[in-house]
Amino acid sequence: MTSKVILITGASSGIGLATADLLHGAGFIVYGTSRRASDSSQYKFNLIELDVNNEDSVNQAIQKVIQNEGRIDVLINNAGFAIAPAGAEESSMQQAQTIFDTNFFGVVRMTRAVLPVMREQKSGLILNISSVLGLLPMPFGALYSASKHALEGYSESLDHELRTQGIRVSLIEPAYTKTSLGINLLEADAKISAYDHIREKLHQHMIKAINKSDDPSVVAKTILKVINNPQKLARYTSGKTAKRLKNIRRFAPVKIFDTLIQRSLKV
Numbered sequence: 001m002t003s004k005v006i007l008i009t010g011a012s013s014g015i016g017l018a019t020a021d022l023l024h025g026a027g028f029i030v031y032g033t034s035r036r037a038s039d040s041s042q043y044k045f046n047l048i049e050l051d052v053n054n055e056d057s058v059n060q061a062i063q064k065v066i067q068n069e070g071r072i073d074v075l076i077n078n079a080g081f082a083i084a085p086a087g088a089e090e091s092s093m094q095q096a097q098t099i100f101d102t103n104f105f106g107v108v109r110m111t112r113a114v115l116p117v118m119r120e121q122k123s124g125l126i127l128n129i130s131s132v133l134g135l136l137p138m139p140f141g142a143l144y145s146a147s148k149h150a151l152e153g154y155s156e157s158l159d160h161e162l163r164t165q166g167i168r169v170s171l172i173e174p175a176y177t178k179t180s181l182g183i184n185l186l187e188a189d190a191k192i193s194a195y196d197h198i199r200e201k202l203h204q205h206m207i208k209a210i211n212k213s214d215d216p217s218v219v220a221k222t223i224l225k226v227i228n229n230p231q232k233l234a235r236y237t238s239g240k241t242a243k244r245l246k247n248i249r250r251f252a253p254v255k256i257f258d259t260l261i262q263r264s265l266k267v
Helices: 014-025 055-069 093-103 105-121 142-165 193-211 216-228 240-251 254-265
Strands: 005-008 029-034 046-049 074-077 124-129 167-174 235-238
Touching: 005 014, 005 055, 014 029, 014 216, 029 055, 046 055, 055 105, 074 105, 093 105, 093 142, 105 124, 105 142, 105 167, 124 142, 124 216, 142 167, 167 216, 167 240, 216 235, 235 240, 240 254
Parallel strands: 005 029, 005 074, 029 046, 074 124, 124 167, 167 235
Antiparallel strands: none
16 A cells, blocks of 8 residues: 655644654655755655745645645644733734734645645545644633634534545644744734733743643654544544643633633733
8 A cells, every 4th residue: 555645834843843753754755844945854754845824835835745746645734833921912913913824824725725636536634733722711822822723613614524525634732842832932012011020920931831741752643643543533632731631621610710720820
């Protein structure tokens, strides 16, 4: 049987890199993408240039994989970014749109580009890297959380639409992960003095949580299991923390959950 062809966005570091390396080692044909793929020789897998915010770039990358391999069996939408803790009103409308353009509309662009290929094959799997923050509120991270909430609704709706065409869509929901996402945080561009007292405190809280969090390989192993399992679910949590938070959200009374959020962040 021919090895599956897998395309992963944001594969130059973090979860994307760990996943690309693991899947390559498992015998899949892996194409990872990066906005800057000039030094692709250092990677074990094929690294190609792709900017999820640019429709022409997306289409060119998809066509390159098709020209080389003739098919795409799995698309893993991983590219995304977060902003440093800040009040929701501390991001301009332009910055809010930028966050959604990558974290949500970037997934939509990739999905629209790959679906004609998968429809012709009558098979395919799309895995969208979400977060437990797609299920939970994140005070002082409202826009990132909102982009993941949007991704959750889009993905689950799309999965229902595509099943009869042999295509499935699933969400992968990790908690904090030790990646450069937590280091290279975008600063809010419209800071307000009312939030000065809490902003740096929460930033340090986030960095400490990330340093204690799961390695990206934990998420990569979850993705490998999903690809290899013929029975697909709509969503998969990845890591013990993500599973615990999801269960608290599911079973804790609303008032208790609200109190837990406030106390955990000391806000």
